[in-house]
Amino acid sequence: MNYSALSRSSALHLPNLHSTNPTRSVSLSIRSCIVTQNNAIEGQNLNYSVTTRLGQLTPILKDCSIRIPSGQLWMLLGPNGCGKSTLLKILAGLLNPTSGTLYVKKPKSFVFQNPDHQVVMPTVEADVAFGLGKFDLTLEEVRSRVSRALDAVGMSDYMQRPVQTLSGGQKQRVAIAGALAEACKVLLLDELTTFLDENDQVGVIKAVKNSVDSSGEVTALWVTHRMEELEYADGAVYMEDGRVVMHGNAASIMDFVKARQSSYLNQLKLK
Numbered sequence: 001m002n003y004s005a006l007s008r009s010s011a012l013h014l015p016n017l018h019s020t021n022p023t024r025s026v027s028l029s030i031r032s033c034i035v036t037q038n039n040a041i042e043g044q045n046l047n048y049s050v051t052t053r054l055g056q057l058t059p060i061l062k063d064c065s066i067r068i069p070s071g072q073l074w075m076l077l078g079p080n081g082c083g084k085s086t087l088l089k090i091l092a093g094l095l096n097p098t099s100g101t102l103y104v105k106k107p108k109s110f111v112f113q114n115p116d117h118q119v120v121m122p123t124v125e126a127d128v129a130f131g132l133g134k135f136d137l138t139l140e141e142v143r144s145r146v147s148r149a150l151d152a153v154g155m156s157d158y159m160q161r162p163v164q165t166l167s168g169g170q171k172q173r174v175a176i177a178g179a180l181a182e183a184c185k186v187l188l189l190d191e192l193t194t195f196l197d198e199n200d201q202v203g204v205i206k207a208v209k210n211s212v213d214s215s216g217e218v219t220a221l222w223v224t225h226r227m228e229e230l231e232y233a234d235g236a237v238y239m240e241d242g243r244v245v246m247h248g249n250a251a252s253i254m255d256f257v258k259a260r261q262s263s264y265l266n267q268l269k270l271k
């Protein structure tokens with residue numbers, strides 16, 4: 001099952017102007033942005049701040065701009081605490097930016113890090129079909145959507161398996177299949193491989209890549225710490241200290257991060 005359950009029309013998304021986040025004290029200044037049609041995600045100058053218990057306004061995201069072309073798999077990388085998850089939650093509509101402009105194609109789905117939070121129904125088939133209840137579909141249509149979605153993530157042979165017998169990565173793939181069955185256009189994936197062993201990691205990333213490539217309509221943004229996952233990406237965004245530092249093809253981001261790491265190591269040697 002996918003938990004995103006975000007709204008489903010494919011229109012311009014404007015964040016809710018009436019924030020429910022009690023930590024925010026800054027008035028919102030959100031305007032619609034001019035959307036380039038071939039981008040599934042387009043955010044400009046996104047800022048997000050929180051107010052600490054001592055009443056101090058703390059910026060978490062600083063003027064982040066991001067553009068993800070439709071039908072591609074992009075990765076969002078950066079050191080711990082740089083703001084990746086916060087940016088992803090803003091794109092998902094789970095948090096409202098303090099200011100900036102944002103468009104994300106819909107339907108969009110957010111898949112969480114912990115595989116045990118992803119699946120709730122007794123069998124794989126029931127779990128993938130779970131979200132389809134809100135559509136007016138015949139049984140045949142439900143079966144066909146479930147079967148295509150499980151095929152895309154390489155889980156067709158597991159249709160009748162009890163979910164508690166699946167590995168963490170298999171549960172993640174079932175969650176992604178749930179999103180695909182609902183005709184999700186944007187997958188927002190938050191460090192899915194953190195709790196997985198190497199085999200499971202590769203299974204999940206390949207499933208996402210295949211879902212993106214085989215449909216031509218699905219776009220995925222994958223938050224990760226793992227540089228080796230960049231080889232599957234069409235492009236990547238690198239963040240540091242709440243800012244988007246670099247935005248481009250996977251190879252150039254890889255070179256940039258390696259250069260950053262070696263300069264950091266050299267600094268340590270000099271100390």
Ligand SMILES: Nc1ncnc2c1ncn2[C@@H]1O[C@H](COP(=O)(O)OP(=O)(O)OP(=O)(O)O)[C@@H](O)[C@H]1O
Pocket residue numbers: 023050060078079080081082083084085086087
């Ligand atoms: N509600 C909040 N109140 C205070 N600080 C917050 C809040 N939300 C996020 N932060 C801080 O903002 C920074 C960015 O957090 P975020 O989880 O987005 O980073 P991240 O890059 O995803 O980190 P990681 O890779 O470790 O998961 C961190 O320093 C975090 O402690």
